[in-house]
Amino acid sequence: MGSRSADKIKFRSFDDLFGEQEPKGVEKETKGTVEDQVVRIVLAELHPFKGHPFRVMEDEEMMEMVESVRQFGVLVPVIVRPDKGEGYEIIAGHRRKRASELAGCSDIPAIVRDLTDDESVIAMVDSNIQRLNILPSEKARAYRMKMEAMEHQGVKGGQHTAAVLGEASGESARTVHRYIRLTYLVPELLELVDQKRIPVVVGESLSFLREGEQELVRDYVVQRQVFPSKGEAELLRVESGKGELSDEKVREILCRNVKAVGGITISAKRIRDYFPEGYTKEEIEKIVYSLLDSWRAKGSG
DSSP states (O other): OOOOOGGGOOOOOHHHHTSSOOOSSOOOBOOSSGGGOBEEEEGGGEEOOTTOOSOOOOSHHHHHHHHHHHHHOOSSOEEEEEOSSSSEEEEEOHHHHHHHHHTTOSEEEEEEOOOOHHHHHHHHHHTTTTOSSOOHHHHHHHHHHHHHHHHHTTOOOTHHHHHHHHHTTTOOHHHHHHHHHGGGSOHHHHHHHHTTSSOHHHHHHHTTSOHHHHHHHHHHHHHHOOOOOHHHHHHHHHHHHHTOOOHHHHHHHHGGGOOOGGGOOOOHHHHHTTSOTTOOHHHHHHHHHHHHHHHHHTTOO
C-alpha cells in the first residue's frame, strides 16, 4: 500500500478556521451583519495558549496599543476556544488581551471557535508569524509547533511541509528548517542568537552539537565574549561528528577567533617565561584569563 501524498492533503486555512460560522453553546451579541457576531468575555476567563512561543512585551508598541484601547476599545476581536477546564484558551490576541488589562478593561470582544489542538496551533502561528520584530527564538518555536501539528494531520513530506510553512511569512523551506534547528540550542546560546551576537546560520550549525558540547561552547563564549564564526561553528560540528569535541578542542577552535586588540600582539614565548616547566597551554591560558578577570574586577587599575 503506497504512502499518502502530502500534495493531496488539503489544509484548513486561517480564514476557514476563523470563518463566520455561528459559535456553538455561546450567548452572543450581534454587531453589524449576522456574520459579524461576537461575544464579550471577562478577561479573567481567558488563558494563554499552551506553549505560546511569542513574547508579550510591555514595550513602546504595547503602550501605544493600550492608549488605543482606552480611546477606541479593542477593534479586532480575539479568537478563543473553550478551555478543557474552565474559561477560554486564546488562539489569537494575547497582546490585545494584555493591552486591555493595562487599559483597565474588564472584558474583551471575542470569537469562539471549536478547534482541535492541531488546528489551534496552526491558526495561532499564522496569526502571529507575519508580525514585525519577531525574535529568532519565537519564530523557531512557532515553526516547529506548526510543523508538528501539520505532521499530526498526516503530512510527512519534510521539504514539502517546510515549504507550506514558509508561505505564510514568505520564507523558503531552507530558511524554515534553519529556524527550526535553533530550537535544539541550549537556552543561553539561543538567547545570544536573539541578541544578534550569534548569527542564525551559526546557531544552526551549533545546534547539531550534543548538549554537553554546546555547554562547553557556551561557557567559553560567555566567559571570553568570543563568538564563533560560521567556519568555526562548522569545525565544531565536524569534531562533534568524530566524537572528539573536548573542552580543549573547543578552546583551540574558538581561540582562532581572538583578534589582537589595538594592534597589540603578545609573544607566547614571553608568557611561558613566567611559568615553570610542565604547565600546559590550557593551564597557562586559564591562569592568564583569571588574572585579567581579577584586574578588571578591581577597576582595571
